[in-house]
Amino acid sequence: MSSVAHDRSDPRRTEAPGSGAYRRPRARKGEGERLRDEILEAATALLAERGNKDAVSIRAVAERVGVSPPAIYLHFADKDELFYECCRVGFEELSRRLEEAAATAGTALERLGQMGRAYIDYALERGPQYRVLMIGGQTGSVSPELIEDDPGLRAFAVLVGTIREGIEAGEIRDDQDPVALAVAVWAAVHGAVMLLLSRQAAGEAASEVMPDLPPVETVVDAVLALVRSGVVKSG
Amino acid sequence: MSSVAHDRSDPRRTEAPGSGAYRRPRARKGEGERLRDEILEAATALLAERGNKDAVSIRAVAERVGVSPPAIYLHFADKDELFYECCRVGFEELSRRLEEAAATAGTALERLGQMGRAYIDYALERGPQYRVLMIGGQTGSVSPELIEDDPGLRAFAVLVGTIREGIEAGEIRDDQDPVALAVAVWAAVHGAVMLLLSRQAAGEAASEVMPDLPPVETVVDAVLALVRSGVVKSG
DNA sequence: TGTACATCAGTGAACGCGCGTTCACTGATGTAC
DNA sequence: TGTACATCAGTGAACGCGCGTTCACTGATGTAC
Numbered sequence A, B: 001m002s003s004v005a006h007d008r009s010d011p012r013r014t015e016a017p018g019s020g021a022y023r024r025p026r027a028r029k030g031e032g033e034r035l036r037d038e039i040l041e042a043a044t045a046l047l048a049e050r051g052n053k054d055a056v057s058i059r060a061v062a063e064r065v066g067v068s069p070p071a072i073y074l075h076f077a078d079k080d081e082l083f084y085e086c087c088r089v090g091f092e093e094l095s096r097r098l099e100e101a102a103a104t105a106g107t108a109l110e111r112l113g114q115m116g117r118a119y120i121d122y123a124l125e126r127g128p129q130y131r132v133l134m135i136g137g138q139t140g141s142v143s144p145e146l147i148e149d150d151p152g153l154r155a156f157a158v159l160v161g162t163i164r165e166g167i168e169a170g171e172i173r174d175d176q177d178p179v180a181l182a183v184a185v186w187a188a189v190h191g192a193v194m195l196l197l198s199r200q201a202a203g204e205a206a207s208e209v210m211p212d213l214p215p216v217e218t219v220v221d222a223v224l225a226l227v228r229s230g231v232v233k234s235g
Numbered sequence C, D: 001t002g003t004a005c006a007t008c009a010g011t012g013a014a015c016g017c018g019c020g021t022t023c024a025c026t027g028a029t030g031t032a033c
Helices: A033-050 A058-065 A069-074 A079-102 A108-126 A128-136 A151-168 A178-202 A204-209 A216-229 B033-050 B058-065 B069-074 B079-102 B108-126 B128-136 B151-168 B178-202 B204-209 B216-229
Strands: none
Touching (some): A058 A069, A079 A151, A108 A151, A108 A178, A178 A216, A216 B216, B033 B058, B058 B069, B108 B151, B108 B178, B108 B216, B151 B178, B178 B216
């Protein structure tokens, strides 16, 4: 079988370069840039499936798109640039949603609750992609000037701002550093999401291991209640 | 140079198999098991340095120990077993410390605080190793029966128990599911630790990016305050 | 309307590398007689 | 005390593989005349 010559003029041969089945049709002349988006999309999906970038190869991305591996290099300098771009797009979206939530009407405490919900909604919707955004990224391999205008930092600044407003309005405790408090709030929400996602990922196995873990909404409610007023019994 | 025959009888040749310098002396006859511990130690250290197991090769572990790669297989069936063992040891220690903290005298609320401190202390002490324990592990690649007696689960059960006691004693809020509340508490502490560690890891770069992040103790205090009584201004 | 040509959007084959793992072996250490 | 031997604690070389990346190329598409 493998010794049979590879007849490239045979019109029935439409297999992709890998062993895969799909071969993407060549773009029209001005539309080369479309491949860039398709690559980003495929890379993001694979990143979510595999959990970290070491487990996703350039070859796998190319095969999913239906293109040969070198075609990736038409749009990205190297593997790091490709995966950095994936993460940046994800953070941009999260940041946008948080800014929207922060801009709603209501007291600082209410807006804080909105932001918490928005964050959790985004993370649970995107599921594994959020996971990768936060931990499967390429910490350290990205140059500082790229991080400079990080959308995640913008979102964090909004959180700190909301907390400061709450303190001034007398709604939020003033016995802690506002930034430290913002960190604590972010940490609580982020941690909860990670836990919910890891259960979601584990599926069957998890329900055996942690049989009595409550449903998602119950955990989300508990986290938001904790952030608002802690474990202590009030009154 | 490379065409010169490799004279194995030359007593001056004491280089390790890789390009490394150190070659571990052969163990005495009954002491073969000692290599196992040395391998675990080296693998754990490398795991902490590199951040996840994909970035640590069997060959790198062998070189650090001062032994040839096949020697690893004298003590571990394969790469997965080696790194699973690394994580298990780490969790065991964390679990032990938490159980100690839970067994101290005081109200449930006070013991909860002790556990929080113990958890944070352990995580910040171990630094990158904690990080790996939680995220760089081999989720999914470990068979369920190995997870069954997971020390992490034992520790979580202790946390839930403490919270239940607090609810019964009227110290802890009873408007949330106790397990969900435990998840929220764990999430808050875990999330804060992860954030502090990523700043610690980033070093220089981070202080440029987040110039006004407060010192560790301030953040830790804020997290414990948040867990205790939330963001809301009391009274 | 026809044709030569430049450009665009890719392809196929190959490179050198490091990896996990296996296999046949070696040489020091302890033991039996 | 001496020596043959079994065992232990490894070693050296090799395997096949998939990886990121480069390079020379190709063939369809649009453009100029």
